[in-house]
Every structure is written in structure tokens, then in C-alpha cells.
Amino acid sequence: MKKENKIIVLDVILVVISLYMALLLKFDFRIQPDYIEFFLLSIIPVVVLTIIFNVIFKLYSNIWKYASVEELLSIVYSMTASNIAFIIYGYFISHTMLKSRFFRFPITVHIIFWLLSVISLGGVRFLYRIMENNGTDKGQINKIKNLLIIGAGDAGAILIKEIKNNSTLHYKIVGLIDDNVNKIGKRIHGVKVIGDRNKIISFCKQNKVDEIMLAMPSVDKNTKKEILDICKQVTKNIKTMPGIYKIIDDNINVNHMRDVNIDDLLGRESIKLKSEHIDRYIKNKTILVTGGGGSIGSEIIRQIAKFSPKKIIILDIYENNAYDLEMEFNRNYPEINKQVIIASVRDTIRIDQIFHDHRPDVVFHAAAHKHVPLMEGNAGDAIKNNILGTYNVAKCCDKYNVKKFVLISTDKAVNPTNVMGATKRFCELIIQAFNEVSKTDYVAVRFGNVLGSNGSVIPLFKKQIEKGGPVTVTHPEITRFFMTIPEAAQLVIQAGGLADGGEIFVLDMGKPVKMVDLARDLITLSGYKPDVDIKIEYVGLRPGEKLYEELLMDEVALTSTEHNKIFVEKPKDATIEFIEEAIKQFRNVDNMTKEEIIKLLEEKVPTYKRKKD
Structure with a gap:
């Protein structure tokens, strides 16, 4: 049986039990025969109404492994609508067909029924989420990464929420960094802002940070380079957010984070066209x-x-x-x-x-x-x-x-x-x-x-790193514009x-960039330590080559x-x-x-x- 069909069958059982329990609680476990008769007469309409409204509010199309407040509200809306329809049904039956006051339930029964159905339908779904996530966590327990987020603004807040709502990402957010002194010590979605950029190195070492994410999409290139220079001293795993438009569209998630490019380390704003x-x-x-x-x-x-x-x-x-x-x-x-x-x-x-x-x-x-x-x-x-x-x-x-x-x-x-x-x-x-x-x-x-062009130095450095080094630089003082x-x-x-x-x-x-600094950055961002894992060798200026362009x-x-x-x-x-x-x-x-x-x-x-x- 498909998972959706199993959930529908379970909903039917829970709704019927919830209605019967509402009658028991209302009448102190001594239900009058007339109400028993109306209960039996109401089972099919209640079940049909519940399923209809559950479909309308998409309770069978949600992925409950990722259920959150929005899914709980869907249950509340569905149960409210089905109860209102059930009340109208009760009045219609008693006044137009059977002419008996006993062939409808007191409003208290409907209130209790609503409460029990919300709790039972919602509880089962969230229990499923807990079981699924626990099952995943057991298989992935060794993959949890300690994550530091830099930037305690809107982008950082959205990023924290996304990570906390998606258990498959296997991140543990250990802290936030922000240069705004007014934010230090405050919390965003339960994550503390532990200090400014000067805290990055010591905090990462103390908390064994595995990865850093830069949630600063609108910061200028110079500031980003300064922060990246600090981050790359403690980890190779650095990701950054691509652009402020993601915040404007409220469309940020962890998949939008990208690895730091060598372009990010140049410390210069990109040239823009005037069309x-x-x-x-x-x-x-x-x-x-x-x-x-x-x-x-x-x-x-x-x-x-x-x-x-x-x-x-x-x-x-x-x-x-x-x-x-x-x-x-x-x-x-x-x-x-x-x-x-x-x-x-x-x-x-x-x-x-x-x-x-x-x-x-x-x-x-x-x-x-x-x-x-x-x-x-x-x-x-x-x-x-x-x-x-x-x-x-x-x-x-x-x-x-x-x-x-x-x-x-x-x-x-x-x-x-x-x-x-x-x-x-x-x-x-x-x-x-x-x-x-x-x-x-x-x-x-x-x-x-030109970075990345055919025959440029970056592809050469990458090939040398892939082979285990050494990375060859012509002279320790040689610089180039990029x-x-x-x-x-x-x-x-x-x-x-x-x-x-x-x-x-x-x-x-x-400013011109030192080639040896570029080589060190690329080695670091490739996951190695310069002069330890990958050696840098100076091979001398090539024929016709200048130190400075x-x-x-x-x-x-x-x-x-x-x-x-x-x-x-x-x-x-x-x-x-x-x-x-x-x-x-x-x-x-x-x-x-x-x-x-x-x-x-x-x-x-x-x-x-x-x-x-």
C-alpha cells in the first residue's frame, strides 16, 4: 500500500476514535442510545468531509519528514472546516429529516472532537517526522559538521532557519560572527553572536569548526577579502552567498551557498556595463x-x-x-x-x-x-x-x-x-x-x-595541485594585475x-596581486597547507618576463x-x-x-x- 493511502486509512481511524472519545468525555462515559445511533449515522459523512478537506489543504501532498508550523496550521484549518461542515450536516439531518433534537450533537462535542482530531492527526504526523529524522541521524551521526556563520543580518537569519528546518544537511551551528558591536551577545533563532572577526580563529579552534559560511551578500569586495584571509587560516571549507537578490526574493537556501572562488580573494569590485x-x-x-x-x-x-x-x-x-x-x-x-x-x-x-x-x-x-x-x-x-x-x-x-x-x-x-x-x-x-x-x-x-582564460596561471596551478605539487612560481616578488x-x-x-x-x-x-599569495590561496582553498602538503617552488623568471606589469x-x-x-x-x-x-x-x-x-x-x-x- 502506498504511503499516502496508509495515511488516509490512519486518518479515518483517528477521526472516528476522536468523535467517539468526544462523546465519552462529554457524557462522562455514559452515552445515551440516541447519540450512539447518531454517531453510527455520522461516521461516513464525517470521514468523507475530513478526507475532502484534508485534500483541499494538501495534507496528503506534504512531505512530513520536513513538517513545520505551516503543516500544523493546515491540519487546524482542515479540522475546523470539516467540523463546521459536520455541524451544518447535524442541523440539516435533525430539522429536515428526523425532526428530533437528539439527532445532532451538542456544540461541546464538536469542540472536543475538533481538539482531539487536531492533536491526533498532527501528533501522528510529527511523530513520523521524529522517527524519520532519528533514523537518518543514526546513519549520519558521524557526518555532523560544526558550522560557523559570518554575518548576523537578514541573510544569516534566513540561513539559520533553513539549516534548522532541514535535518538532512547535518550541520550543527556553533555560533555567529558579526562586526556590529550591538549584535554581540544577542541570539538569532537560538544561535549566539559570539563576537567580531577577531574572534574567528580562536573560536574555530576551541569549537573544532568544520565549515564556515559567509552570509554577507552585499558586503564590498575589500571587506570580504579581509574576512576570507582570516577564515582560510582555520579551514578550507568556506562557502559564500552569491548575491543580495536572493534576500530580496526571499529565496535563500543552503544550496545557493557556493564554494569561495579565487575571484573573491582579489579584493576589487567587478566592472559593470553601462548599457x-x-x-x-x-x-x-x-x-x-x-x-x-x-x-x-x-x-x-x-x-x-x-x-x-x-x-x-x-x-x-x-x-x-x-x-x-x-x-x-x-x-x-x-x-x-x-x-x-x-x-x-x-x-x-x-x-x-x-x-x-x-x-x-x-x-x-x-x-x-x-x-x-x-x-x-x-x-x-x-x-x-x-x-x-x-x-x-x-x-x-x-x-x-x-x-x-x-x-x-x-x-x-x-x-x-x-x-x-x-x-x-x-x-x-x-x-x-x-x-x-x-x-x-x-x-x-x-x-x-585574465583569470581562467586558456593558458592563464590559475588552470596551471590547479593542475599542479591535483598532481600533488609542487606549485611553481617564477619569483617570490612577481606581481600581476588580474x-x-x-x-x-x-x-x-x-x-x-x-x-x-x-x-x-x-x-x-x-592593486597588483603577488603570484605567490595567489598560489598559497589556491592551495588552501583546495584543502591543503602551503609548504606542508603542497610545496611552492621558485623556478626563476621566464624569457622576456617582467617582475611587475x-x-x-x-x-x-x-x-x-x-x-x-x-x-x-x-x-x-x-x-x-x-x-x-x-x-x-x-x-x-x-x-x-x-x-x-x-x-x-x-x-x-x-x-x-x-x-x-
Whole structure:
């Protein structure tokens, strides 16, 4: 028999017993025969009415293992409604059919019956909950985790209630932390606020805290980083709440808690788009993205899709990434008109054909070789792909009257010490020179390392940790600026909206992050102790690598924009004649030695200072 049917049978038995007990209690256990006769006559109507109202109030669709006050109120409502209906039935029978005052029960019987039925039906259900939870607890007794919650606000209160109402989570909340001195010593749902952030380490050690949850969805990134820096000293198991909107929707539960990301440790607020600058140049336009299958290119395309473009052209030399992106868009944006083109930006004839056939309005140029050590050993290919490829695309933009061309540049283009940085700096010169002679608005966007992008340091560190270490860092003092993939893509798109032509846009990326600190954080968040479980080894700077990256050529040239996190560097002098002459020479790299190529780069990029080994 199904569990629901068993409960219905049990309800029938309990209701009949409750009604008979109400008569016994009312008449001191000496029930008159007429009332016995009416009791027998009422059994079927009472049972039917009870089941009907129990169904109406969803008593058979609730999961009683998680029963709470709401389910008890459902029983009260159902029993009240069925008793009222039973009273009406009694009056109807006695006055219209049998004409006898004895063929209805005194109101006292109905009151006692109501009380007994609520107690019996509710008691059985809550007894079931206790038995189920006890059974679960016996099997999971060793899995109970001591939990510390940080944040004694609305989010913390909702989180405590959720955990206490869900016994399958196996948490024991041992305390709350909050920096508000007025809350210290107070209790929320029975959980005491034991102190501010300075209490975290000592309290966790004293109470053997297994896990920490941050219930501070609206706190700024700097504060969150400071608290996370404390928490990670005592446990690897740290979860955080994703956003304040969960509180607004009253939709918080433990499943919304996520593991702390490395992004949380950067201590900088995320960049937000200002859509009014974007709509006017993306909406109903044909957009071409070179390198569209890569980390940055694909995210640019995802962001662009939100602004209703007329068509998106995904151009990439690597078919697998482009195919994966096409399948993703078929699922998530089936209404978007898109086309995947497999081609190389080096191929002058093919790129011209693509522009002729599709006539893009906006071009985002993300195709590039970007790995510093690899490009040191492959300088000729770095020039052909980065410099000549950019020139080919920029030339076609001018020829086919593209409205905007946005180049993806890098902080390594600032006073470059490596081939990759030097080629990207020359790409910036290309767009500034073309901007002077073309109707197209040419602009470059410069940012630092992108977390999670192909070839970035985070995936490398993770792979090294998975293998048991060591985690390799080039130098104990090396620092880098970091941003997330969505931030990078948004900056690129935002720059296109702000551009008048010729600018190099720079993101305010906050303070640079020490690579060794990033490595230690990632080791800790992976559940290990740095230099104990996983060693950190210093392997020396790689060819062409700098200790510190710079984002600007000249701070004096920096000016602000309408976006408070985006700044612009004024254009440098670069004539189209200089660019054309350099391109002729760069086209001949296959016939040059590596030393000749380096000397040519030094000649054409005056700020390039080769790092001596």
C-alpha cells in the first residue's frame, strides 16, 4: 500500500476514535442510545468531509519528514472546516429529516472532537517526522559538521532557519560572527553572536569548526577579502552567498551557498556595463569577432548577444572551440543570427573576401598569439599573427567602411621586455595610425591577466595541485594585475561605446596581486597547507618576463571617462606611412634570423627593451 493511502486509512481511524472519545468525555462515559445511533449515522459523512478537506489543504501532498508550523496550521484549518461542515450536516439531518433534537450533537462535542482530531492527526504526523529524522541521524551521526556563520543580518537569519528546518544537511551551528558591536551577545533563532572577526580563529579552534559560511551578500569586495584571509587560516571549507537578490526574493537556501572562488580573494569590485553606450553601436548591427572561439573572444560574443545584434560572425582558426561555441549558442540563443567562419587573420585574400561578403559594422579583434615564453622562441610567427594579422583586419575595416574596430591589447605592451608585448604594442600603433586617415573609429583596450582564460596561471596551478605539487612560481616578488573573463569582455564592449577613435582604454584593476599569495590561496582553498602538503617552488623568471606589469605608457597622459573604472591614454604619434613601411619589412620575417627579427622589433617599437638573460 502506498504511503499516502496508509495515511488516509490512519486518518479515518483517528477521526472516528476522536468523535467517539468526544462523546465519552462529554457524557462522562455514559452515552445515551440516541447519540450512539447518531454517531453510527455520522461516521461516513464525517470521514468523507475530513478526507475532502484534508485534500483541499494538501495534507496528503506534504512531505512530513520536513513538517513545520505551516503543516500544523493546515491540519487546524482542515479540522475546523470539516467540523463546521459536520455541524451544518447535524442541523440539516435533525430539522429536515428526523425532526428530533437528539439527532445532532451538542456544540461541546464538536469542540472536543475538533481538539482531539487536531492533536491526533498532527501528533501522528510529527511523530513520523521524529522517527524519520532519528533514523537518518543514526546513519549520519558521524557526518555532523560544526558550522560557523559570518554575518548576523537578514541573510544569516534566513540561513539559520533553513539549516534548522532541514535535518538532512547535518550541520550543527556553533555560533555567529558579526562586526556590529550591538549584535554581540544577542541570539538569532537560538544561535549566539559570539563576537567580531577577531574572534574567528580562536573560536574555530576551541569549537573544532568544520565549515564556515559567509552570509554577507552585499558586503564590498575589500571587506570580504579581509574576512576570507582570516577564515582560510582555520579551514578550507568556506562557502559564500552569491548575491543580495536572493534576500530580496526571499529565496535563500543552503544550496545557493557556493564554494569561495579565487575571484573573491582579489579584493576589487567587478566592472559593470553601462548599457546606454552599447545599445547604439551593437543593436541591429553585424558584428565580427576574430579569435571568436577563444576565452576572451567567446565571452565577448556572449555579452554582445544580450544587445540584440543583427548578426554575429565568429571567426577562428581553431575549429573545435568555434564549434563548441556554435553549439552553445544553438542552445542558449537560438534566435541569434550567427555564422562560424574558419580562417586565419594572416590570410590577406581570405580576410578581404569575408569583409566583402558580410560587411560587418563592428569588429572586435581578439585573434592573437599571447604566450610570452612561446613567442620568445617563435618571434617570426608572433609577428605574422599579431602584427600582420592585425594590419590585415584593420586595412579591411578601412576599405569596407566598418564603423568601429576594437583591438584587444595587453599590459605587456607597456614598455615591453618580450616579443609578445612588443608585437601588441605595434598593434596599438597600427590602430592609432589608421584612425588618423580612416572614417572608421579605431580603439585599443588594454588589461592584465585574465583569470581562467586558456593558458592563464590559475588552470596551471590547479593542475599542479591535483598532481600533488609542487606549485611553481617564477619569483617570490612577481606581481600581476588580474581580472575575470566577463570583466575583460565587458571592458572591450564598453570601450567600443566610449570610443571617439585612436584611444587606448585602460581598466582600473586595483592593486597588483603577488603570484605567490595567489598560489598559497589556491592551495588552501583546495584543502591543503602551503609548504606542508603542497610545496611552492621558485623556478626563476621566464624569457622576456617582467617582475611587475604596467598598464599605462605615461600616467600624465591618463584621462578619465564617463565610466569610473575606465581610463584612456592619449594617442601617441604614429603615421600611416611609418606603419606601411614597417609592414613591408615585417612581411619578410621568414627570411630573417631571430636576432634580425628582434632588432627590427626594437627599431619599430622604441619602448621595447629586450630583457637580457
